[in-house]
Amino acid sequence: MTDLDFERPSQLQATDTPEDRGVGRDGVRLLVTEGEVSRHHVFRELPDLLQPGDLLVVNESATIPASLPARGAAGSFVMNLSTRYAPNVWLAESRWSVSRPGPVPIGDSETIAIAGVEARRVAGYPGIDRLAFYRTEADLFGTMLKAGAPIRYGYLAHPHPLADYQTVFARIPGSSEMPSAGRPFSDRTLADLRARGVGIARLWLHTGVSSLELENGDTGLPPVYPEPFEVPTETATAIRRARRAGGRVVAVGTTVVRALETASDHGEVRPLRGFTCRVLGPREPFGSVDALITGLHDPRTSHLSLLFGFAGEARVRESYRSAVAEGYLWHEFGDSHLLWRAS
Amino acid sequence: MTPESSGPRPLALVTGASRGLGEVLARVLAGEGFDLLLTARDGPALDRVRAVAAARGGAAHAIPGDITDVALRARLAQAVGPSRGLDLLVNNAATLGPTPLRSLIDLEPAALEEIYRVNVVGPIALVRALRPALRARRGLIVNLSSDAAVGGYPGWGGYGATKAALDLVSLTLAHELAVDGISVVSVDPGDLRTPGAEPAFPPEEFRQRPSPEVTIPFWAWLLGQARPAINGLRFQAQAEHWGVPP
Numbered sequence: 001m002t003d004l005d006f007e008r009p010s011q012l013q014a015t016d017t018p019e020d021r022g023v024g025r026d027g028v029r030l031l032v033t034e035g036e037v038s039r040h041h042v043f044r045e046l047p048d049l050l051q052p053g054d055l056l057v058v059n060e061s062a063t064i065p066a067s068l069p070a071r072g073a074a075g076s077f078v079m080n081l082s083t084r085y086a087p088n089v090w091l092a093e094s095r096w097s098v099s100r101p102g103p104v105p106i107g108d109s110e111t112i113a114i115a116g117v118e119a120r121r122v123a124g125y126p127g128i129d130r131l132a133f134y135r136t137e138a139d140l141f142g143t144m145l146k147a148g149a150p151i152r153y154g155y156l157a158h159p160h161p162l163a164d165y166q167t168v169f170a171r172i173p174g175s176s177e178m179p180s181a182g183r184p185f186s187d188r189t190l191a192d193l194r195a196r197g198v199g200i201a202r203l204w205l206h207t208g209v210s211s212l213e214l215e216n217g218d219t220g221l222p223p224v225y226p227e228p229f230e231v232p233t234e235t236a237t238a239i240r241r242a243r244r245a246g247g248r249v250v251a252v253g254t255t256v257v258r259a260l261e262t263a264s265d266h267g268e269v270r271p272l273r274g275f276t277c278r279v280l281g282p283r284e285p286f287g288s289v290d291a292l293i294t295g296l297h298d299p300r301t302s303h304l305s306l307l308f309g310f311a312g313e314a315r316v317r318e319s320y321r322s323a324v325a326e327g328y329l330w331h332e333f334g335d336s337h338l339l340w341r342a343s
Numbered sequence: 344m345t346p347e348s349s350g351p352r353p354l355a356l357v358t359g360a361s362r363g364l365g366e367v368l369a370r371v372l373a374g375e376g377f378d379l380l381l382t383a384r385d386g387p388a389l390d391r392v393r394a395v396a397a398a399r400g401g402a403a404h405a406i407p408g409d410i411t412d413v414a415l416r417a418r419l420a421q422a423v424g425p426s427r428g429l430d431l432l433v434n435n436a437a438t439l440g441p442t443p444l445r446s447l448i449d450l451e452p453a454a455l456e457e458i459y460r461v462n463v464v465g466p467i468a469l470v471r472a473l474r475p476a477l478r479a480r481r482g483l484i485v486n487l488s489s490d491a492a493v494g495g496y497p498g499w500g501g502y503g504a505t506k507a508a509l510d511l512v513s514l515t516l517a518h519e520l521a522v523d524g525i526s527v528v529s530v531d532p533g534d535l536r537t538p539g540a541e542p543a544f545p546p547e548e549f550r551q552r553p554s555p556e557v558t559i560p561f562w563a564w565l566l567g568q569a570r571p572a573i574n575g576l577r578f579q580a581q582a583e584h585w586g587v588p589p
Binding site: 085086087089091108109111120121122123124125126127133135225226230232233262271272273274275276277278279 | 370371375400554556557563567583584586589
């Protein structure tokens with residue numbers, strides 16, 4: 001197995017939004033890795049780095065306030081909803097608090113309350129003891145609007161409103177954690193992209209919780225669990241047209257890559273919906289996209305593994321050395337990376 | 344298809360429920376809020392599964408017997424009752440036939456007939472017996488298939504042929520029972536470390552197969568799907584993608 005470790009000083013993580021840091025969404029830094037070279041830009045310069053006819057594919061999944069107060073025989077705890085399997089069946093992670101992982105002991109026949117809604121454990125998630133399926137007596141979407149907060153982990157300085165976790169593309173609620181690659185895009189960036197002749201196509205993939213990777217990343221293979229997605233017909237068509245006209249396809253986020261690769265059949269993206277369990281790693285090079293816009297990923301994560309598969313381990317490692325040297329910021333409110341496929 | 348807060352609890356019947364995948368299914372379905380009717384040949388083992396399922400809050404009944412026995416099928420239909428209806432039938436019971444596995448050409452015709460009786464005729468006969476109950480609830484039939492249905496693996500010819508037959512049975516019933524609002528799917532659960540599969544493998548190879556619990560996320564997904572959208576489809580529980588045509 002490829003070693004997914006690297007040194008990243010702990011102060012290089014965004015503990016606040018770029019707006020808090022006074023630069024605005026499109027003011028984060030943009031590391032551009034092309035060939036063997038990495039150059040340093042500001043995100044709002046992205047349109048100038050693309051060509052007319054290029055196509056961005058974005059994730060229009062919106063972040064949901066998936067962190068809910070819960071109560072059971074073990075006392076009060078936090079239930080972070082990860083993935084909706086049915087209107088009243090969720091895969092969820094029980095935690096003691098924002099900074100203290102679980103699992104919280106919950107009995108098979110125990111009735112717990114998630115923000116006042118009765119729930120029972122259906123079954124544990126195979127191999128990941130902090131995750132389980134829960135069946136509730138009411139649809140938790142409504143409950144979340146009243147009682148939920150965005151999922152947050154210990155490295156953030158303070159809570160943020162849900163709006164801070166929405167990208168400009170957000171349209172279909174369902175992601176437990178923000179599809180953060182799209183966060184640096186602003187209305188201004190979109191207008192500049194349009195003026196430049198760069199197209200935008202949409203799909204959705206709802207992200208689940210990432211806590212296991214964040215907090216428990218040295219357990220061996222990065223866990224990847226099924227996530228719901230849809231690649232619409234128009235998007236499959238737009239990709240085919242862009243390619244035929246010589247345009248390049250740029251995925252905004254590893255979620256977009258995962259959806260497109262799942263929907264790819266012999267190199268051609270087809271419309272598809274369902275749940276994807278596809279794992280993309282160093283041994284799974286993929287061909288559906290020419291470039292990837294993504295955040296900076298932590299050591300020992302499935303995202304980093306995906307990057308290695310896309311751009312080659314040596315190139316990614318070299319670009320990350322450059323990012324560390326220049327003080328780039330990691331995590332969902334951090335800086336951005338445009339990574340072109342090795343030519 | 345998971346139960347709503349009001350109205351009666353849905354009822355599921357699982358065959359081969361005493362061990363392996365059937366046991367996992369019984370637990371998951373109890374957790375999903377189903378009342379259960381469980382059957383298998385091994386009465387004591389079946390009762391242990393029944394007790395575990397019943398501890399999850401719903402009713403669970405065990406009726407031991409052999410799925411090839413017309414009397415058992417009648418008892419199951421009677422236990423469901425004419426008015427209650429059946430929401431889910433899982434045809435999970437199956438036999439590999441004589442083990443260690445042998446070439447199809449070396450399989451005694453009598454043994455081959457027995458595999459067909461358990462794996463093909465049994466499920467069809469059970470659907471016949473339960474059709475009114477399934478119609479009453481616009482129920483779902485899940486028939487367990489196998490990669491042996493398409494693999495042509497040496498030694499797996501008898502079992503594989505019955506699973507290929509069952510796949511066609513599933514597709515045919517999906518068309519024929521649509522008029523009743525009944526949906527039918529076929530599910531290949533993938534390689535599993537189940538007691539039923541154990542005699543077919545060298546111990547070392549068997550131990551490397553995943554626990555049947557690996558299929559739990561798939562069942563959670565399948566049970567959340569709108570039934571007409573999945574009618575007639577064949578799924579692989581351990582595939583990279585579970586989906587329906589857009």
